[in-house]
Amino acid sequence: MYGSENKSLSKFLSKNLTELKSNGLYNKIDSLQSSNGPIIKINDKNLINLSSNNYLGLATDDRLKKAEIDATNKYGTGAGAVRTINGTLEVHDILESTIAKFKGTESAIAFQSGFNCNMGAISAVMDKNDAILSDELNHASIIDGCRLCGSKVIRYKHSDMNDLKEKAKLAKESNQYNKIMVITDGVFSMDGDIAKLPEIVEIAQEFDLITYVDDAHGSGVTGNGAGTCKHFGLSDKIDFQIGTLSKAIGVVGGYVAGSKDLIDWLKVRGRPFLFSTSLTPGSAAACTKSINILMKNDYLVNKVWENGNYLKEGLKSLGFNIGKSETPITPCIIGDETKTQLFSKRLLEEGVYAKSIVFPTVPKGSGRVRNMPTASHTKEMLDGALAIYEKVGKELEII
Numbered sequence: 001m002y003g004s005e006n007k008s009l010s011k012f013l014s015k016n017l018t019e020l021k022s023n024g025l026y027n028k029i030d031s032l033q034s035s036n037g038p039i040i041k042i043n044d045k046n047l048i049n050l051s052s053n054n055y056l057g058l059a060t061d062d063r064l065k066k067a068e069i070d071a072t073n074k075y076g077t078g079a080g081a082v083r084t085i086n087g088t089l090e091v092h093d094i095l096e097s098t099i100a101k102f103k104g105t106e107s108a109i110a111f112q113s114g115f116n117c118n119m120g121a122i123s124a125v126m127d128k129n130d131a132i133l134s135d136e137l138n139h140a141s142i143i144d145g146c147r148l149c150g151s152k153v154i155r156y157k158h159s160d161m162n163d164l165k166e167k168a169k170l171a172k173e174s175n176q177y178n179k180i181m182v183i184t185d186g187v188f189s190m191d192g193d194i195a196k197l198p199e200i201v202e203i204a205q206e207f208d209l210i211t212y213v214d215d216a217h218g219s220g221v222t223g224n225g226a227g228t229c230k231h232f233g234l235s236d237k238i239d240f241q242i243g244t245l246s247k248a249i250g251v252v253g254g255y256v257a258g259s260k261d262l263i264d265w266l267k268v269r270g271r272p273f274l275f276s277t278s279l280t281p282g283s284a285a286a287c288t289k290s291i292n293i294l295m296k297n298d299y300l301v302n303k304v305w306e307n308g309n310y311l312k313e314g315l316k317s318l319g320f321n322i323g324k325s326e327t328p329i330t331p332c333i334i335g336d337e338t339k340t341q342l343f344s345k346r347l348l349e350e351g352v353y354a355k356s357i358v359f360p361t362v363p364k365g366s367g368r369v370r371n372m373p374t375a376s377h378t379k380e381m382l383d384g385a386l387a388i389y390e391k392v393g394k395e396l397e398i399i
């Protein structure tokens, strides 16, 4: 009675679930009995957490909690409507002007998540008469946003500027498209490498491309916290600066920062802005608090880099391959898929929560355990993690 009523649906579900489970690809979700801080509790066991995007530890910061509670007391738990009806509260306007200041742009618009920001922003501007040059390792929300808008999607090899240039030239000279856009992550989360924005901007200028940078993992970390565009001094050269409020900022939401005209347009054509209820007042106020903390003081940003460098040095001197990361994101590349999964499982048993990432998320044979140190880890926690890495690494004959 509680199964799926429709026969073809139940057949589809049981066939695919069985297949995933028998291939060891079914992801069982462990829920936390604690906040997502540097130490987490799962199944009554405390673990050193190297898997969150809470880079600056702000998700559990008392100042943000207070801002959230105060706004909730004043405005209630829900915004009550979509932004364009009467779900725009003062706290939303304040958040958007704060984001613009933070990013060094004329204006900004906030969405309910980074994911739906990409869904809304790309399709508000691009259509079937346009083309998009997209890095092959771009985030799933960019891929879906590109599909939704109906433009011709031309993938270029990861951070390969010759390939981008060639494809931009072909697209431009074909005279087939009204507009051409180039989209890239600012920081790629699988390897922790930074997009080559100076070259991308140069190519964009040569071939008249709209530039779109999704800096979900860069914002709060690179460019003294202001992100990858700022890191390269290119804040005024990027048309769309996308970010999320759910990683380093520590709350939830997404945004586009850009020119006043662009933001005015997104406020009338960004579909999640028009048809999905706005951020809760508490979230909006907590995000504003978080950004204000970041703009005033670079202590947390320095701390996440310091911890990232400490962990990297430690893993490297133990003999692990940590790839080509340029940010605190530290992959530990094992290679073989099964061994990678076993490695992560053994780390967990010994007290470190660090997720394995394998094909198809990363290329075959480049399975890795990805580590995300944060500003709130102490040296003792990182040393504890390194000792466990050493033990498990030797046990599995990786080092």
Ligand SMILES: *Cc1c(COP(=O)(O)O)cnc(C)c1O
Residues within 6 Å of the ligand: 113, 114, 115, 116, 118, 139, 141, 142, 185, 189, 214, 215, 216, 217, 244, 245, 246, 247, 252, 253, 254
């Ligand atoms: C995490 C991420 C998103 C999604 O952001 P949410 O706010 O979690 O929805 C979008 N783009 C990139 C590049 C991301 O890493």
